[in-house]
Amino acid sequence: MSTESDGGMLRSVVSPERIDRLFDLCGAHSWKLILVSAVLGALPPIFGLREGYMMTVVSEMFLFAILALSWDIVGGQTGYPSFGNMAFFGIGAYTGAILLKNFAVSFPLAVAAAAVVATVFAAFIGLIVLRLRGHYFAIATLGVLLASQQISRNLTITGGASGKILFDVPPGIVFYYFFLGVLVVEIVVVYYLSNTRFGFILNAIRDDEGKATAMGFNTTYYKTAAWMLAALFTGLAGGAYGMFNTFINPQTAYNGAWNVELIAMALMGGTGTVAGPVIGAFGLHTLIEYVETAFVGWQLVILGGAVIVTVIGFPKGVVGTLREYASEMDYYERGGMAATDGDNPEVTGDE
Amino acid sequence: MAVAQFVVNGLLVGALFAAVAVGFALIWGVVDIINLAHGEMVMLGGYTAYWLLSLVTGNAEGSVLLFLATIPVVIAILFVVGYGLQRTLVSRVIGTDIFLTLLVTFGISIAIQQLAIQAWTANPRSIQVAFTDPSLSVAGLVIPKMKLVGFVGAIVLTAVLYLFLQRTRTGRAIRAVSQNPEAAELVGIDVEHTRAVTFGISSAVAGGAGAFIATILNIQPQMGLVYTLKSFVIVVFGGVGSIPGALTGGMLLGTVEELTAGLVSSQWTLAVSFTLLIVLLVVKPQGLFGTEAQE
Numbered sequence: 001m002s003t004e005s006d007g008g009m010l011r012s013v014v015s016p017e018r019i020d021r022l023f024d025l026c027g028a029h030s031w032k033l034i035l036v037s038a039v040l041g042a043l044p045p046i047f048g049l050r051e052g053y054m055m056t057v058v059s060e061m062f063l064f065a066i067l068a069l070s071w072d073i074v075g076g077q078t079g080y081p082s083f084g085n086m087a088f089f090g091i092g093a094y095t096g097a098i099l100l101k102n103f104a105v106s107f108p109l110a111v112a113a114a115a116v117v118a119t120v121f122a123a124f125i126g127l128i129v130l131r132l133r134g135h136y137f138a139i140a141t142l143g144v145l146l147a148s149q150q151i152s153r154n155l156t157i158t159g160g161a162s163g164k165i166l167f168d169v170p171p172g173i174v175f176y177y178f179f180l181g182v183l184v185v186e187i188v189v190v191y192y193l194s195n196t197r198f199g200f201i202l203n204a205i206r207d208d209e210g211k212a213t214a215m216g217f218n219t220t221y222y223k224t225a226a227w228m229l230a231a232l233f234t235g236l237a238g239g240a241y242g243m244f245n246t247f248i249n250p251q252t253a254y255n256g257a258w259n260v261e262l263i264a265m266a267l268m269g270g271t272g273t274v275a276g277p278v279i280g281a282f283g284l285h286t287l288i289e290y291v292e293t294a295f296v297g298w299q300l301v302i303l304g305g306a307v308i309v310t311v312i313g314f315p316k317g318v319v320g321t322l323r324e325y326a327s328e329m330d331y332y333e334r335g336g337m338a339a340t341d342g343d344n345p346e347v348t349g350d351e
Numbered sequence: 352m353a354v355a356q357f358v359v360n361g362l363l364v365g366a367l368f369a370a371v372a373v374g375f376a377l378i379w380g381v382v383d384i385i386n387l388a389h390g391e392m393v394m395l396g397g398y399t400a401y402w403l404l405s406l407v408t409g410n411a412e413g414s415v416l417l418f419l420a421t422i423p424v425v426i427a428i429l430f431v432v433g434y435g436l437q438r439t440l441v442s443r444v445i446g447t448d449i450f451l452t453l454l455v456t457f458g459i460s461i462a463i464q465q466l467a468i469q470a471w472t473a474n475p476r477s478i479q480v481a482f483t484d485p486s487l488s489v490a491g492l493v494i495p496k497m498k499l500v501g502f503v504g505a506i507v508l509t510a511v512l513y514l515f516l517q518r519t520r521t522g523r524a525i526r527a528v529s530q531n532p533e534a535a536e537l538v539g540i541d542v543e544h545t546r547a548v549t550f551g552i553s554s555a556v557a558g559g560a561g562a563f564i565a566t567i568l569n570i571q572p573q574m575g576l577v578y579t580l581k582s583f584v585i586v587v588f589g590g591v592g593s594i595p596g597a598l599t600g601g602m603l604l605g606t607v608e609e610l611t612a613g614l615v616s617s618q619w620t621l622a623v624s625f626t627l628l629i630v631l632l633v634v635k636p637q638g639l640f641g642t643e644a645q646e
Contacts, residue, residue, distance in 0.1 A: 081450035083457075128633050134449045135385045136632055139583050143628040146580065150622035256576075260461060267454065297469055304462030311451045311458070312443045 020326035026275075030191065038184045045173055055172055059244065061285045062179035066237045067258070068265035068277035069186055070230040075263065076271030077190075077199065078226050079206025080130065084141030085262060087125075087148045088118040088231040090253035092238025094152055097164045097248050102157070107170050111178075111239040118235020119228050126227040130220065133209075149254035163249025166242060175244040179237065183278075186233050191274045202226055206272070257300060261288065264307045270317030279318060356492055357613040358606050363498040364567065365605020366505040369598045370560040371578055372585035373509050374553035380592045381529040381549045384441060384452045388460040389557055389582060390575030392429055395463070396558025397570035398471060399425045401478055412479040415500060418566065422504070425562045426555040433554025437547040445546070460575060467572035477569040478562075501563035506598075508559050512552065513594050525549050529592075577621065584628045 026033060044058065067089065075081045092114035099105040099113055129140045152158045193199045201222050204212040213219050242248040261284065269280025284306075291302050314321045375389045403421040405411045436459060444452045480497050487494045516522040527535040528545045536542050557578075564570065585604055589596025607627065608620045 081453065083453070128629060132632055138449070138453050139385065139580070140629055140632045143580060143625045147622055147625035147629065150625060154618050154622060260457060263454065298465065300461040300465035304458040304460070307458035308440060308455055311455050312440070315447070315451055
């Protein structure tokens with residue numbers, strides 16, 4: 001229904017063949033594209049953007065892209081929508097902050113340790129929650145997030161409810177390049193994996209875990225590996241974020257709004273793709289920054305509204321919708337349902 | 352003796368948790384949706400009672416009867432809210448990916464939350480119910496009268512819901528849709544309408560419980576998520592579709608929380624409930640009372 005009207009509007013602007021060709025082009029030159037984007041991302045500080053509001057906004061954009069892409073490794077590629085990814089972030093942030101402040105560990109070491117702790121935590125939690133599916137998995141992950149937040153609030157080493165203020169942190173430019181670097185590495189890793197056996201097995205788990213098991217894959221192993229990979233990048237980002245922000249408390253480290261935002265970013269960009277979560281993160285973060293300055297106190301209303309509209313209107317996100325639109329050409333050229341990927345076309349219908 | 356007192360407090364508050372969870376389980380069973388905005392219905396119910404009472408008395412204080420008189424109004428208003436939400440938003444994602452249904456209700460939840468902050472500020476509020484003698488004393492145990500009223504109210508709400516589902520025509524239609532929507536449609540039940548009614552009833556019960564919660568604990572715009580998760584704990588414990596299971600689960604959760612607050616520290620209650628949730632999901636995802644979770 002609504003997809004049809006989107007298609008109609010799109011059609012007057014650009015034809016399916018064009019989009020199809022664009023996808024082919026991106027697919028053929030993907031590595032060059034990643035390289036060019038990385039270089040472009042590295043340029044602004046060289047041309048004078050070294051501090052201030054814009055610098056923070058762009059750094060946060062990279063940060064959110066890391067979070068959204070990490071979420072998508074498990075939520076989009078593997079089909080286990082987690083509502084607790086911020087737990088890894090918070091644990092990373094606290095590990096980094098405690099090491100830096102209480103043990104005077106250097107920045108690179110503290111961040112690396114944060115990633116390790118988050119990954120180990122994920123391995124442990126994964127053993128428990130990855131046995132669950134659907135509703136149970138989603139709520140269990142939300143429970144993990146809230147339990148970690150409560151525990152951090154009550155311990156003394158984490159500074160309790162008042163949190164930790166960090167001094168002696170590196171300048172903003174370090175974080176800019178750190179977040180950019182982690183993002184580029186993550187894009188490369190995820191993109192590489194999505195074309196390997198590992199990535200295909202993750203997608204198989206998403207499409208039908210029973211069949212994947214029946215085909216002889218140890219799905220628990222692959223799920224846990226994907227889950228730990230997501231935690232690794234989220235923990236890295238979290239570890240650096242504490243110092244970037246110079247302050248963490250349970251509310252900022254396990255930020256509930258961010259928890260929704262990163263899912264919304266992956267969803268709006270297109271889950272299960274590499275470009276989708278990144279595009280979604282850049283787009284939505286720009287919007288959120290604008291809303292936060294223009295309509296203070298209404299961010300969550302607008303975010304909630306945007307999520308609802310996306311879910312009801314175009315649940316495949318920007319990249320997914322465009323890809324579907326582009327595959328229309330295959331549909332007409334080859335005819336029949338064979339060309340489409342077998343998805344129910346009425347998925348946005350009302351029943 | 353202190354332990355006995357904590358247990359009594361826990362049982363009294365736990366019945367309210369159970370009433371909230373029963374509504375949550377109803378939507379889960381009938382519409383097959385985890386309503387992450389369920390806690391917001393509790394919050395809205397509390398605020399509705401608060402403002403109704405303020406409208407009548409000028410401040411949110413009043414006698415028990417006056418407070419109880421607001422409950423039917425709260426139930427009616429929340430029914431309309433729930434019915435409307437299902438008809439306009441939730442019905443559009445039924446039958447799609449679970450993830451999308453969760454996101455829609457989560458979107459509703461955060462939007463309502465912040466609208467409530469905008470409308471009523473983030474300050475906690477509570478309804479003061481006046482008694483000449485605030486608490487009873489039975490065998491050395493102190494029972495606050497308002498907690499007793501809340502306890503009875505929660506049991507009545509749950510019992511009325513149970514009777515409604517068992518005895519009335521609409522109740523039978525709801526159970527039919529829960530068992531098999533296609534077959535229900537074939538025998539002439541308006542499935543869409545029935546689902547919306549279910550959503551409305553669930554919200555109404557949550558709202559009614561919320562009004563009692565406003566008198567015993569307090570209400571504030573961001574309280575919702577905690578109640579949604581508590582409901583989940585209770586339903587997982589009791590099994591989807593089992594009202595006795597939900598009652599037992601609610602009272603047990605209340606007792607565990609009160610014992611934690613009393614014996615350890617009140618800061619740890621939420622950490623304990625959420626950890627309990629994870630442990631329960633791992634040990635017994637099908638619930639202790641329900642035979643199958645996906646009924």
